[in-house]
Amino acid sequence: xxxxxxxxxxxxxxxxxxxxxxxxxxxxxxxxxxxxxxxxxxxxxxxxxxxxxxxxxxxx
Amino acid sequence: xxxxxxxxxxxxxxxxxxxxxxxxxxxxxxxxxxxxxxxxxxxxxxxxxxxxxxxxxxxxxxxxxxxxxxxxxxxxxxxxxxxxxxxxxxxxxxxxxxxxxxxxxxxxxxxxxxxxxxxxxxxxxxxxxxxxxxxxxxxx
Numbered sequence: 331x332x333x334x335x336x337x338x339x340x341x342x343x344x345x346x347x348x349x350x351x352x353x354x355x356x357x358x359x360x361x362x363x364x365x366x367x368x369x370x371x372x373x374x375x376x377x378x379x380x381x382x383x384x385x386x387x388x389x390x
Numbered sequence: 391x392x393x394x395x396x397x398x399x400x401x402x403x404x405x406x407x408x409x410x411x412x413x414x415x416x417x418x419x420x421x422x423x424x425x426x427x428x429x430x431x432x433x434x435x436x437x438x439x440x441x442x443x444x445x446x447x448x449x450x451x452x453x454x455x456x457x458x459x460x461x462x463x464x465x466x467x468x469x470x471x472x473x474x475x476x477x478x479x480x481x482x483x484x485x486x487x488x489x490x491x492x493x494x495x496x497x498x499x500x501x502x503x504x505x506x507x508x509x510x511x512x513x514x515x516x517x518x519x520x521x522x523x524x525x526x527x528x529x530x
Contacts, residue, residue, distance in 0.1 A: 332454070332455055333453040335454065337498070337502075340454075340506075343447075344509070346443075347443040348447075348509065348513065350440075350443045351440060351444065351513040351516060351517060352516075354439060354440060354520070355516045355519070359530075
């Protein structure tokens, strides 16, 4: 069984799961875990968009 | 008097021994099954979330036709890939036993799949360290 993800959906799935693990393992309280997980998720996705636009600019 | 001292120290020694056992067992079980190190210490939700996150990431990597690295003494990137994959513990062992993930990386998504499996292993290393910190009382 194989799966074909787009580049963006692969990045989205990666960001989601990595953020969950980072949130759980890097903070003490539940509230801090959720906040840090969301923070990591936003940074991951923000990084994807910044890298995407940077590559678009380099290509032009 | 001496008896009362013995009676006081004995119950305190048992939890300490149990904690030191847990400091060995939790990381070992957590490596074999992602999140199990947390589950055996009654951190149910954290354990299940880790299991789902790391497990799904590894399985998605396989389904994206990612490549799994075996023990090797060749290229440094292959060695690092092996170390990353090894972190997935039981899933890595099963994958090797079933001879999955042996294809060549022929397209971009397969390369992503390879990285998914390596990162799943590396995330499990972090989860194992977290289970150890809980076991020794450094974290709640």
